[in-house]
Amino acid sequence: MTVSENQIHKVVDACRTRLGDPGGWVSPDAYRRSLALCIIESVQAAGARFADAGLVVDRYLAYRRAHDSGPVTDGARTLLRTFEQVGSADQWAGKIGNYKRRYSESAAPLRASEIQRAAERLHALHIDSVADLIDATHDSHTASELRTAWHESCGANDDTTWLHLLLLAGIADADDTAAVEGFVRSALTGSPDPCPPAAEVLAAAADELGVSPTALEYAVLRWRCTCDEHFLPVA
Numbered sequence: 318m319t320v321s322e323n324q325i326h327k328v329v330d331a332c333r334t335r336l337g338d339p340g341g342w343v344s345p346d347a348y349r350r351s352l353a354l355c356i357i358e359s360v361q362a363a364g365a366r367f368a369d370a371g372l373v374v375d376r377y378l379a380y381r382r383a384h385d386s387g388p389v390t391d392g393a394r395t396l397l398r399t400f401e402q403v404g405s406a407d408q409w410a411g412k413i414g415n416y417k418r419r420y421s422e423s424a425a426p427l428r429a430s431e432i433q434r435a436a437e438r439l440h441a442l443h444i445d446s447v448a449d450l451i452d453a454t455h456d457s458h459t460a461s462e463l464r465t466a467w468h469e470s471c472g473a474n475d476d477t478t479w480l481h482l483l484l485l486a487g488i489a490d491a492d493d494t495a496a497v498e499g500f501v502r503s504a505l506t507g508s509p510d511p512c513p514p515a516a517e518v519l520a521a522a523a524d525e526l527g528v529s530p531t532a533l534e535y536a537v538l539r540w541r542c543t544c545d546e547h548f549l550p551v552a
Contacts, residue, residue: 320521321510328522331504336536339528343374345535348485352447353377353391356439359481360432360471362543370543373414373427380413392445393436406430434470442466447486454488481542493538500537 336342348354354374362370380399381389403412410429442463444450454460464479471478501515512518516530523533 320513320518324505324508324510324513324518325521325525327508328501328504328518329525331500332522332526332533332536336540337371339526339532339536341371341375342528342532342536343371343378344532345487347378347389349447349487350388350390352393352439352445352450352486353396353436354389355447355450355482355485356393356396356435357432358539359478359485359542360428360435362481362539363428363431363471363473363478371539376414392449393440394445396436397433397440400433400436406433409433431471435467438466438470439463450482450486451488454483477542481539484538484542493534496541497534497537500541 332339343354348358354377357377358370358374361373377399378389381391399413400406400409403409406429409432410427414427414429439445439450442453444453444463450463453463464476467473467479467482473479497519498515501518502512505512505518519533519537520530523530526533
């Protein structure tokens with residue numbers, strides 16, 4: 318089924334409104350090689366807009382690249398070392414989480430203390446890398462212990478941040494396809510044209526945005542983790 322120009326434009330508009338500038342998206346591979354980035358975004362995203370969580374990741378990346386020109390592959394221990402370098406969670410929020418940032422009263426507050434505690438708990442359970450996290454989830458007892466530790470460190474009342482962490486690490490979720498379909502359906506609310514398969518619509522929108530379908534799908538799934546009302550029509 319052909320995707321109409323109107324449908325492409327509606328989904329592209331939804332992407333720009335909900336997901337921000339594609340030029341600022343961090344690639345799936347960047348998260349999957351750095352547990353530190355997974356921790357920072359999944360904790361920061363709780364109660365924050367998608368864009369706010371992504372900006373904290375951007376600032377951490379900028380800070381680390383200013384001190385080390387190589388790829389950022391930080392694990393939990395390296396993330397904790399950045400807290401040790403600056404002295405406290407409050408100072409981390411100012412020096413790293415807000416690295417080279419202009420002041421804005423409307424910006425969501427940083428959850429630096431929770432980020433530090435989460436990294437400490439994971440490191441104490443010998444989870445330092447994304448590979449360690451994936452291995453731990455293969456054992457039901459270890460996975461349950463890890464999930465409990467994560468909830469305690471983040472002060473979470475549900476699985477939202479835990480599922481966000483697993484998503485960023487690349488651990489499959491059977492609901493991913495439904496999430497993408499919901500995003501596309503909500504973007505096309507009111508469209509008079511028959512709705513093609515969501516994957517086709519998303520691929521057409523990705524082409525218009527100049528990104529890969531995989532990158533766009535990943536951005537949709539990350540955004541979904543930050544939303545209480547996941548699929549609101551775009552005004």
